Structures are given as structure tokens and as C-alpha cells.
Amino acid sequence: MLISFDWLKQLIHTDKTAEEVGALLTGAGLEVESLHVQEAVKGGLEGIVIGEVLTCERHPDADRLSVTTVDIGTGEPSHIVCGAPNVAAGQKVVVATVNSTLYPTGGEPFKIKKSKIRGAVSEGMICAEDEIGVGTSHAGIMVLDTDLPNGTPAAEYFGLSSDTVFEIGLTPNRADAASHLGVARDLKALLRVPYTLPSVEDFKVNNTSCPIEVVVENIEGCPRYAGVTVSGVKVGPSPEWLQKRLRAIGLSPINNIVDVTNFVLHELGQPLHAFDTDKITGNKIVVRNLAEGTPFVTLDGVERKLRATDLMICNAQEPMAIAGVFGGKASGVSEATTSIFIESAYFSPDTVRRTGQVHGLKTDASFRFERGTDPNMVLFALKRAALLVQEVAGGEVSSEIVDVYPYPVQNQELTLSIDRAHMLIGQYIGAERIKTILTDLGIQITGETETHLNLSVPPFKVDVQREADVVEEILRIYGFNNIEMSEDLATTYLAKFPNPDPEHITRTVLDYIAANGFHEIITNSITDSKYYTLAGEEAQASLVRVLNYNSEDLDTLRGNMIFSGLEVLRRNINRRQRDLKLFELGRVYAQQPDGKYKESTRLAFFMTGNRSAESWNEASSKVAFHDLAGVVQNVLIKLNAGEWTVQPLEASNLMRQGIAYLKNDTVVAQIGVVEQQVARALEVKEQVWYAELNWDYLLKKYRSSLVAEELPKFPEVRRDLSLVLDRNITFDQLKQVAFRTERKLLQDVNVFDVYEGDKIEAGKKAYALSFTLLDRQQTLTDKVIDSIMNRLMQQFEKQLGAVIRK
Known part of the structure; x- marks a missing residue:
């Protein structure tokens, strides 16, 4: 269930933040599973302000451009080159400042940078309404009629305040809270402030011309x-x-x-x-x-x-x-x-x-x-x-x-024992506190003695049918966290929740890797600094050198796992062991720009030769990218590391033709081919696939909790699609577009065929994709499925320039 914070505040006033309200609701049994910001326009106009054009002159080298100075409230006027025909001195305008990002109507977002346009410095952009996503007009810049001071956020001028939305995991017994009013009722009791229902006093019957x-x-x-x-x-x-x-x-x-x-x-x-x-x-x-x-x-x-x-x-x-x-x-x-x-x-x-x-x-x-x-x-x-x-x-x-309404539904009449309430709560909170909570929740007290309360429970409290239910209502508002632990409470009554053991996690993952045919190697963390001339100047500058080395071949601590692994490959290949799958968990070292040293752990994989030994019933084939990528992805899944993004591997002196896995903008894994000149420098002539995982970061992000969900009651549906794209478009880009287009029913996207050849245009490739759709509430109809597939095809064509093969 989704609840808008702005909407909620129309019913009940609070100065608390959305996070504070979310914590209160969770403590009261309305578990806030997530909070997300709902922006009126994408980006929320962040970095976009109201400015005033102070001067406006024609650009000396371009007839259609104007050179302006604009006051954006920073104290110093900004120099901005503008191409709009209607810009003039004295205007109040909308200015996108340097480093802000624009999300234009029907276009791709772009970042504003300080630049030179035909030799003139430009420190921002004066905007039209379509350029900031608040309209479609591009006839000229927006000229505002406002007295707001320069530098005022544009979102304030347009009234585009963002909203925070609570996603509440509503339990079946809380039917009374399945609305903004229901949530406001709980907040009334939690905050001790009244809620206000919208007025219906103006309702009147104008005529009776259409009776039913x-x-x-x-x-x-x-x-x-x-x-x-x-x-x-x-x-x-x-x-x-x-x-x-x-x-x-x-x-x-x-x-x-x-x-x-x-x-x-x-x-x-x-x-x-x-x-x-x-x-x-x-x-x-x-x-x-x-x-x-x-x-x-x-x-x-x-x-x-x-x-x-x-x-x-x-x-x-x-x-x-x-x-x-x-x-x-x-x-x-x-x-x-x-x-x-x-x-x-x-x-x-x-x-x-x-x-x-x-x-x-x-x-x-x-x-x-x-x-x-x-x-x-x-x-x-x-x-x-x-x-x-x-x-x-x-x-x-x-x-x-x-x-x-022939038989009106009556209130539920109950009697509450105050002593029993305290016994069930586990702590004395006082009769007055109990009465306050009950009345705040809308439960009427129709009579009372020193030991008992007579209660009248309104029908909206569907789940309150007996004394224990009333105590539950009291306890969730009083706060479970406010119940103190008894001094004589034995720890045997508490379930054990041990912290994840890094040694156990590591052993489990390494056992899995070994079970997939990889052999573990252990190499020397002291290596030859000459190797790093192949890695580039930055790698050489960060080397941690050994001051009292005994051998010139062992004069530095290794900065990566590649060279020591290649030495093992060379030794085995020279002894005719050519089909190799190796892994190592080891330390790497680096000297940081401030002179301090950093030690970290990496998990490295090496693959070369054939997938399997020669056999009479199966042809041999060379190891490929997906052989290694499959193992790496399964390791990430085994670590329960959550969602990650994939992007092409950045250019490097050591690796090529690969990908990087990122989580929260941190590279957690890399896969690629070792550069041929690097491998040959260590006398390895075969192609070597290499992967490296940031083990310290992954252990830190490890989550031991497993997510279980009920098996779907309705069947999933598969639809296939064939499309032709530019060769540089990745499957991950396709996947991202698909899940942005259909967030609710799309469960999985898979590629089951890729073709590049003379049957399609040069520089292109063909993908065959499968899409798995599932609605957990009902059986999918052809109408819904066709609508989703049409939207997917439209977005592939629009965003990636795909040609759909029909």
C-alpha cells in the first residue's frame, strides 16, 4: 500500500520528517518497507534558479547568439551565451547553473558545463519550458513575471514540490489502516494531535430530477x-x-x-x-x-x-x-x-x-x-x-x-481488565495512559471501575473482537521498544542471531568455486617490479617497494593478482597442462597519493585452453567469456550482494574485451581478456580470461537473510522478440530499457541468440530476446501482453535505434 506524505499532511498536521513518521508507523505495526521521493518533474529542477538578465549584447562572431550577464543571486553575475531570439536585458528568466542536469521534454538528460561558445565564456543556460521538462514549447526562453529574489529555486516558482511516498506492508488484520485516513488515525494516537476530515457541509441536493x-x-x-x-x-x-x-x-x-x-x-x-x-x-x-x-x-x-x-x-x-x-x-x-x-x-x-x-x-x-x-x-x-x-x-x-440500511452494524462491546492488560503488556503503564491511547484510537470508554473498563469498539476496527486485541492496540501505540527487559529474563528465551562469520562465508564460496572445476593456487605476494612497466605509469606510481629485498625479482609487493597468476599459468603450460581453470584469494597492496599504504583482498580467476578434455563424444572448444562470467555472477548471487549494474570495461593496459560489475558506483568485479602483450611478456601465448572481485567490499555488503516468496498462483508467460541493433549496444542496455518500460509485470529478460554476419548490415548485430511476464494477482490476458510488448518495441526503437524483425 502506498501513502503520500503530502496527502497525509492534509489530514493531520506534523512537523516531523517523512523518515521520523515512517519510523513511528513501523513501530505501531504499519511497517514502512521503503520511502521514495515522487518528483513533480524528473530531477526536481535541482540546480535551476530564477535569474535576472542584466545586460544583453549580440555575439561578435555569431548573429544568432547573444552574450548576457545574469544575476542568479550568487553575488557575481554569470556570463551566459544564449541563442533564443527573445532574450533581453531586464527579464526574469529560468537559469540552469553549472553542474545541474536538465531533463528536457521528450529528450535525453544532459549536464550543464562551463564552456566557450564561439570564444565567449558561458556559465550556465537560460531555458525554454521544454528544456526543463515543464512544458513542450521551444519558441523561446521563458520570461517570468515574478518578484521572487534572484537565486530562488525554480521549483519554488513553479510550485513543483516533491512528495515522499511510504510503501507500507499492510498486514491482513489492519483493514482499518488501508487509506490515508486510517494512517492518520494511528498518527493521531502516536503524535497526540487531532486529524481533520475534509468538510462535506456544502453538500446539498440541487433538484430531484433524476431519482434512482x-x-x-x-x-x-x-x-x-x-x-x-x-x-x-x-x-x-x-x-x-x-x-x-x-x-x-x-x-x-x-x-x-x-x-x-x-x-x-x-x-x-x-x-x-x-x-x-x-x-x-x-x-x-x-x-x-x-x-x-x-x-x-x-x-x-x-x-x-x-x-x-x-x-x-x-x-x-x-x-x-x-x-x-x-x-x-x-x-x-x-x-x-x-x-x-x-x-x-x-x-x-x-x-x-x-x-x-x-x-x-x-x-x-x-x-x-x-x-x-x-x-x-x-x-x-x-x-x-x-x-x-x-x-x-x-x-x-x-x-x-x-x-x-435496515439493520445497522453495532459497535463491539468489550470489557477490559486493567490488571490483565498490564500482565499481557509485560509492564505497568498506568490506567490513565491506557485510557488515553484507547480514546485516541477512537475506542469509546462507556464505563469504568478501578479494575475494569467498558469499551465500545467502532466497526472500522474490524480486528478488535476480544480483550487481547484491545491490549494489542494499546501496546503497538505505547511502543514495543518501550517495554523493558526484566532483569531475571534468561537468555535461553532469546533466539540466536549470530553475525555473519567472514571465515565461514569465504570457505563456502571457495568450496563452490572448487566444485565448478577450478583449482586453488597460492602465490607469493612479493613480485617483480619490472612487470608493472606493462601496467602503466599510474600502477607504477602506486607500487609498495621492498627496501631490503634479497632478489631483484622480488623487490615489490604486488599491486594486482594478474602477474603472479600468469607465472603459474606459464609453469603449467610449459609442462603441457594447457586446459587450466585457476583461482586465488590473496592480498594486493598500494601506496596512496598521501603516502599512506592500503592493503586489500582480491578474488582472482584465470581460464585458458579448452572447456574440457578431448573426448570421442564431444568436440573440444575454447573457453569463452560466458564460461567465466557465469561463475562470477553465481559468486555474487551466493554472497547475496543485491542488485548490481553492468558496464563495458574501461580501457586498461592489462585487460580488454570485458565488463565491470558495479554496486553503488563501486566496481565489485571485472572480467576480460588479459592483453596479449602482457601475457606474452610472461611467456604465455594462449588467450587468458581473467576476473577479479573486490572481496573486502563484497564481504562488507554480504547479507545473510534469504528472501522467500510464495509460489505464484497464476502462470507466467513468455514472449520472444528479434531485433537488429548497432554492434556497440549491450544486452545490459536492452535489459535496463525493458525494466524501465515495464516495472510491474516483467520478471526476466534473456538473450538466447546473437548473430553477426553477412546477412545483416555491417556494424550491426541481431539479438533474439525472451521476456517473462507474470501477474501475481490474476491471469495475464492477450490484450495486456500485447500492450506490454508494443511498449517495449517502441522504447527499443526510440532509445536504442533498434529495428524490430517481424
Whole structure:
């Protein structure tokens, strides 16, 4: 569940940071699994400020350029060369300062650098709206009408403040917290400040020209059903504020009517549905069950066969929606809709859960209904939605509110023993603290004695059914961390969580490498400094030299693992042992620019010769890049090092044709071919594949916890794609584009064929890729799969210049 911090602060005031609020919520049982910043525009306009053009003169060597000085609030004017025809002295403008990064509309990001343009110094850039991503116009620079001081961040001028979004792992028992209001309730108790509900006092019935009759035949499945009609609406895009709220929590805006229902659901926790009143035959809604096997087409265009137990929302003749789960295609809101009936109801959790499981449907509405919503929120949410619809789509309330609620849901009456509460808590906190917490959580105290409290628990507290549940509510607000350990508590009651043992981790990984056919070598860490003339000046400058060496061949501590490994290869090859797979865990040494010395551990691999010995039933083949890369990747996985990125190996005197693995901008592993001149200098004529891992860093990042997840209930789908690209495009670039394009359903990307030859254009190569798609909530449809594949193909063409082979 995603919760917007800005949205939350509309309900409850707090001066605490998002991180502090996240820690409070986690301590109270709403575990904040992650925090991420939602930027109004990419980059958040960081480094972009308001400036004032002080002078503007034509460039002496370019008719279309102007040389300006601009005050950006730093004290010294900045010299900026500008190509816009409308730049002039006295203007307030938007300036991208040196080292800022621009994210233009429809273009690639680029960094602003201090430069010379036709001989004139330029210390920034005066921007058009498309260049900073706030619009599409490129007719000229933006000229602002503002009194803001020079140097003011442009984000402040445009009102583009970023939002922090909490990702909360909502447990099944916390149905009451499945909304911004639900989270605000907990914060009220944690912070001891009130929350404020949005006002619905302005709700009024304008006329009764469009009444809708409601009949509930299945009261058990639908204890409460309410609705109201709004006529004269104009369906269209939502205003920016509403779209921003929905995007912050991962929802795509659809239209102003649907967006309002989604907004109220996530604000108050009450699901709503809007029907086109022209589709409500007979101006009548009937909540009932239909015959087994009745066909019904849902909003996704799929025809489903209904069960007799499915609760349906029908008009006088036909079904319009599956109650609490999914709307129907025929009755949904469209651009032609001018009048709507807003449904706000309380459906039985058992009914909704059973229907959702039978049809394999999971929606935001069913998620809440099947856990239990608040029947007392039905009318408030309905009025809130009607007012918002009028605000964003116009129209008038054209019927009285219909509210069918024959048997109101009562509060749960409980008795709490104060002594037992303290016993279960494990610590005395006092009756007054208990009462404060309960009232802050909305639980009423209807009576009390010295030993007991009589409580009335509102229906939104679905999980509070007994005394122990009340104590749990008290304890999570009081704080589990505030419960002191007893002095006589035996340590045998505590589970052991030993720190990872570096020796054990190292032995486990080395055993794995050996099990894959590699032989461990141990070489001398003192070596010949002459080798490092092959490594370049920087490597020679960082050598740690031995002052009292006994041999000229052993006069320095090794700076890398390559040369000592090549010596072992040479010795074995000279004795006709040509197919070699070796590894070594050893120390390397370096002298830093400040004169201090650094010692670190590296894990090195060497491969040369054939993959396997000659055999009558299998042809011999030389070892290749992927033979070594597969082992290195498995070592990284075994270390549970998390995600890493791959990039081409930087040019080096020692290695070529390889890749580097990076984590947090630190190189954790490198794979490549040892340069031929380096190998030959040590009398090794065969091609040698080499890999080196930053062992100290990997041990530091080692995570012992294993991630387990439930097996998917729905099948995964594979789709293949063939495309032709420039030869320098890597598979990792393709993979990054794919996962940026489809974050939710794409599980894996694999390349199963690569072709370079005379059948395609020179300088090109062909990739055959497979894509694995999986939705853990429902079976993927061809429509969804085709949409994803089309988007992937478009992005490959746009970002990488790929040609799709069809």
C-alpha cells in the first residue's frame, strides 16, 4: 500500500520528517518497507534558479547568439551565451547553473558545463519550458513575471514540490489502516494531535430530477447500500492536483469521474463506483444474486460466467457490476456520459472474498471489502465524492441520497481488565495512559471501575473482537521498544542471531568455486617490479617497494593478482597442462597519493585452453567469456550482494574485451581478456580470461537473510522478440530499457541468440530476446501482453535505434 506524505499532511498536521513518521508507523505495526521521493518533474529542477538578465549584447562572431550577464543571486553575475531570439536585458528568466542536469521534454538528460561558445565564456543556460521538462514549447526562453529574489529555486516558482511516498506492508488484520485516513488515525494516537476530515457541509441536493430506486434483495451480502445522482457532468481529464495525488500512489489517471472515486477510496478507505445513469434501465438498481452461468462482461472486456453465490448490482433488466469487485463494461462512465449515479456501499467481506477468488479478480475495492470496511463511512464518502465530482466535472446533485440500511452494524462491546492488560503488556503503564491511547484510537470508554473498563469498539476496527486485541492496540501505540527487559529474563528465551562469520562465508564460496572445476593456487605476494612497466605509469606510481629485498625479482609487493597468476599459468603450460581453470584469494597492496599504504583482498580467476578434455563424444572448444562470467555472477548471487549494474570495461593496459560489475558506483568485479602483450611478456601465448572481485567490499555488503516468496498462483508467460541493433549496444542496455518500460509485470529478460554476419548490415548485430511476464494477482490476458510488448518495441526503437524483425 502506498501513502503520500503530502496527502497525509492534509489530514493531520506534523512537523516531523517523512523518515521520523515512517519510523513511528513501523513501530505501531504499519511497517514502512521503503520511502521514495515522487518528483513533480524528473530531477526536481535541482540546480535551476530564477535569474535576472542584466545586460544583453549580440555575439561578435555569431548573429544568432547573444552574450548576457545574469544575476542568479550568487553575488557575481554569470556570463551566459544564449541563442533564443527573445532574450533581453531586464527579464526574469529560468537559469540552469553549472553542474545541474536538465531533463528536457521528450529528450535525453544532459549536464550543464562551463564552456566557450564561439570564444565567449558561458556559465550556465537560460531555458525554454521544454528544456526543463515543464512544458513542450521551444519558441523561446521563458520570461517570468515574478518578484521572487534572484537565486530562488525554480521549483519554488513553479510550485513543483516533491512528495515522499511510504510503501507500507499492510498486514491482513489492519483493514482499518488501508487509506490515508486510517494512517492518520494511528498518527493521531502516536503524535497526540487531532486529524481533520475534509468538510462535506456544502453538500446539498440541487433538484430531484433524476431519482434512482434501490432495492436490496440480499441484505446479508449487502447490509448497507447508498447512492446519489449527479447530472450535467462533463467527463474529461482531471485537474493537475487530482492527477498528481493519484500518480504519487502509483495510479494512472483515467478521467475526472473515475479519478474521484479512486481518490476517495484511497483517502477514506471507502470504495465507490460510478454508473452512467442512461445505462440504469428503469431507473432502478437491484442488489441480488443471478442464476448460475449467467454471462457478464466486465470492464476489462472479458465475459465471465457468474456463480449463483455472486452478488450483483443490476438495473431493472440486466447486471451492471459484480458487487464490491469489478464494474461492467456496458454501464461504465464514458466521454458521452452526462449523468452519473455514485454507489457507496458496505458489502459482506465473505461474499466479496468468495466472488473474487472464484473469478480470479483482485481490485483496490475488493482488497478493502474482503477485509472489512467501515459501514459508518458510507454516507460521508458519498457526499465527499459528490462534492468533488461537482468541483472537477460540474453538474448538480439531482436526487436525494438513497440509503438502504435496515439493520445497522453495532459497535463491539468489550470489557477490559486493567490488571490483565498490564500482565499481557509485560509492564505497568498506568490506567490513565491506557485510557488515553484507547480514546485516541477512537475506542469509546462507556464505563469504568478501578479494575475494569467498558469499551465500545467502532466497526472500522474490524480486528478488535476480544480483550487481547484491545491490549494489542494499546501496546503497538505505547511502543514495543518501550517495554523493558526484566532483569531475571534468561537468555535461553532469546533466539540466536549470530553475525555473519567472514571465515565461514569465504570457505563456502571457495568450496563452490572448487566444485565448478577450478583449482586453488597460492602465490607469493612479493613480485617483480619490472612487470608493472606493462601496467602503466599510474600502477607504477602506486607500487609498495621492498627496501631490503634479497632478489631483484622480488623487490615489490604486488599491486594486482594478474602477474603472479600468469607465472603459474606459464609453469603449467610449459609442462603441457594447457586446459587450466585457476583461482586465488590473496592480498594486493598500494601506496596512496598521501603516502599512506592500503592493503586489500582480491578474488582472482584465470581460464585458458579448452572447456574440457578431448573426448570421442564431444568436440573440444575454447573457453569463452560466458564460461567465466557465469561463475562470477553465481559468486555474487551466493554472497547475496543485491542488485548490481553492468558496464563495458574501461580501457586498461592489462585487460580488454570485458565488463565491470558495479554496486553503488563501486566496481565489485571485472572480467576480460588479459592483453596479449602482457601475457606474452610472461611467456604465455594462449588467450587468458581473467576476473577479479573486490572481496573486502563484497564481504562488507554480504547479507545473510534469504528472501522467500510464495509460489505464484497464476502462470507466467513468455514472449520472444528479434531485433537488429548497432554492434556497440549491450544486452545490459536492452535489459535496463525493458525494466524501465515495464516495472510491474516483467520478471526476466534473456538473450538466447546473437548473430553477426553477412546477412545483416555491417556494424550491426541481431539479438533474439525472451521476456517473462507474470501477474501475481490474476491471469495475464492477450490484450495486456500485447500492450506490454508494443511498449517495449517502441522504447527499443526510440532509445536504442533498434529495428524490430517481424
